[in-house]
Amino acid sequence: MNKRVTVYPMISDEMLNNPGIGFTTAPGLMGDPERIVDNRGEAQRKYKFAEDSRTYNHPDSKVYFCSVRWRDIETVKGSYDWSVLEEKLDYAKSLGCTAVVRCSPYALSDEDDIPSWFRAEYPEEPEFPFWRVDPLATPYAAYWSDFIKAFAARFDGHPLISSIDLTIVGAWGEGGGTEFLTPDAIKQITDAYLDGFKITPLQALLHDPLSIRIMNERKAKVGFRVDCLGDMGGFHGDQWSHMTDFYPQNIQNFQMGDAWEKAPILFEACWHMNDWYLQGWDIDYIIQETLKWHISSFNNKGTVVPEPWKEKVKAWINKMGYRFELRKFTYDSKADVGGELNIDALWANVGVAPIYHHYPLAVRLTGQCRSYTLHSSEDIREWLPDEDIAWTESFSLPDDMPAGEYALEIGIETGVKEIGNIQLAITGYQDGFYPMGKLFVERGRQANGKADEL
Numbered sequence: 001m002n003k004r005v006t007v008y009p010m011i012s013d014e015m016l017n018n019p020g021i022g023f024t025t026a027p028g029l030m031g032d033p034e035r036i037v038d039n040r041g042e043a044q045r046k047y048k049f050a051e052d053s054r055t056y057n058h059p060d061s062k063v064y065f066c067s068v069r070w071r072d073i074e075t076v077k078g079s080y081d082w083s084v085l086e087e088k089l090d091y092a093k094s095l096g097c098t099a100v101v102r103c104s105p106y107a108l109s110d111e112d113d114i115p116s117w118f119r120a121e122y123p124e125e126p127e128f129p130f131w132r133v134d135p136l137a138t139p140y141a142a143y144w145s146d147f148i149k150a151f152a153a154r155f156d157g158h159p160l161i162s163s164i165d166l167t168i169v170g171a172w173g174e175g176g177g178t179e180f181l182t183p184d185a186i187k188q189i190t191d192a193y194l195d196g197f198k199i200t201p202l203q204a205l206l207h208d209p210l211s212i213r214i215m216n217e218r219k220a221k222v223g224f225r226v227d228c229l230g231d232m233g234g235f236h237g238d239q240w241s242h243m244t245d246f247y248p249q250n251i252q253n254f255q256m257g258d259a260w261e262k263a264p265i266l267f268e269a270c271w272h273m274n275d276w277y278l279q280g281w282d283i284d285y286i287i288q289e290t291l292k293w294h295i296s297s298f299n300n301k302g303t304v305v306p307e308p309w310k311e312k313v314k315a316w317i318n319k320m321g322y323r324f325e326l327r328k329f330t331y332d333s334k335a336d337v338g339g340e341l342n343i344d345a346l347w348a349n350v351g352v353a354p355i356y357h358h359y360p361l362a363v364r365l366t367g368q369c370r371s372y373t374l375h376s377s378e379d380i381r382e383w384l385p386d387e388d389i390a391w392t393e394s395f396s397l398p399d400d401m402p403a404g405e406y407a408l409e410i411g412i413e414t415g416v417k418e419i420g421n422i423q424l425a426i427t428g429y430q431d432g433f434y435p436m437g438k439l440f441v442e443r444g445r446q447a448n449g450k451a452d453e454l
Contacts, residue, residue, distance in 0.1 A: 006330040007436050009426040015050060015314055016423040017062045019098040019414060020162035021321025025061035026302040030054055039272040039303045047307055049314060057304040059317055062419060063162055063297050064097035070105050070147060071115040080150050089160045093418045098162035100266065103151055104173045105144055106132045118143060130176030141185035145192040152196025159416050163264050165225060166193045166204040168211055174227060175207030183210055190214045201263040201356045212254045223263030224256050228270035232281040242270060243289060251293060260294030260353050268299040277306040287316045294353045296321040323351035325425045329436050331408060336444035338399040347389040354384055359422060362413050363395060364433050365406040372398060380412065403443045409433035
């Protein structure tokens with residue numbers, strides 16, 4: 001008789017390193033640097049977040065931020081050299097990371113100008129703040145939209161890209177000067193992103209209300225990014241701050257409060273965390289606000305985390321993005337070659353956001369002769385936080401599978417060896433999978449149209 005086996009995995013509260021979430025990586029603090037300094041050049045005592053951390057004074061990470069310039073890619077009008085971005089993605093992969101990508105139209109220095117062929121067409125720079133070319137008298141919107149279309153055609157669905165910044169105008173594409181564009185131009189650029197990126201998630205800066213309105217009207221899967229997290233009065237004292245005024249109001253004014261359900265929410269530090277610490281700003285308040293806004297990742301600009309905040313940051317990381325606990329796992333102890341393996345499980349996402357990539361949930365069966373990986377039809381992007389997730393599925397075993405004893409394991413695959421599989425918040429991680437028990441596969445005999453009981 002086929003017996004059902006139930007396993008209750010041991011839940012872990014250890015920090016996990018998973019793609020697309022947590023702090024962005026800090027390559028300058030990896031390895032064993034001889035000396036650690038903060039952003040102001042002051043020497044700091046070396047410490048690690050965990051004994052096996054590869055990064056000092058900063059959490060380990062599996063997400064990397066890379067920015068590339070338009071001028072370096074479209075060196076000839078209508079011709080694109082993507083090697084600059086591909087090299088940065090290869091570097092991210094070498095670190096075991098996926099990448100948040102930003103293509104910037106221009107910045108403020110001469111070396112960050114628009115492409116040289118565009119500058120040759122329009123040598124005059126306008127008086128408009130944050131602009132390198134006249135937004136009304138030049139075909140900026142058409143040229144930049146063509147670039148975005150080519151970018152999307154090449155990189156939508158790329159396995160190393162966790163998400164992409166939706167940049168419209170301004171220095172580093174951060175939105176300054178959007179008010180000088182016509183509504184048609186803003187729509188042209190926004191549509192280029194929304195039409196081109198159907199797989200890779202997008203996030204928009206909360207700057208331009210018209211582009212955000214277009215996204216909402218199209219019900220597009222776009223999250224948001226804000227670049228001054230932590231400001232508790234660095235610009236205007238107690239009269240105004242990003243944390244108490246700008247962000248909570250704009251998230252609601254732009255109707256982006258539910259954006260996290262379909263696309264990531266990213267934050268970048270205003271100045272650096274060390275500045276927050278020296279200013280005496282309330283780290284507990286800052287962290288709680290980000291969790292309320294369903295943060296997936298935080299860019300600390302590769303600088304140190306103040307050691308007195310280490311434990312608070314560890315707890316923060318354990319809530320950022322997705323964090324999957326497998327609470328209960330029930331399966332058939334025996335199955336027929338070519339028959340069905342029935343599994344029931346109870347999961348919980350104890351983070352504050354979903355996972356935004358369709359990574360496959362997989363069952364691996366490993367015997368003496370060979371291993372089989374069975375992929376689930378479950379879409380784990382639908383595993384929202386604060387909900388019990390019941391998973392029931394029947395897997396068909398191969399007809400040519402040798403009978404015998406198999407180790408049954410569960411995992412979520414990323415498909416990129418250097419990144420590895422998703423870490424679950426349970427113990428027992430082995431080679432990307434978690435052992436659940438043994439499965440006995442036998443070659444059943446057919447009688448009266450039914451397999452004999454094992």
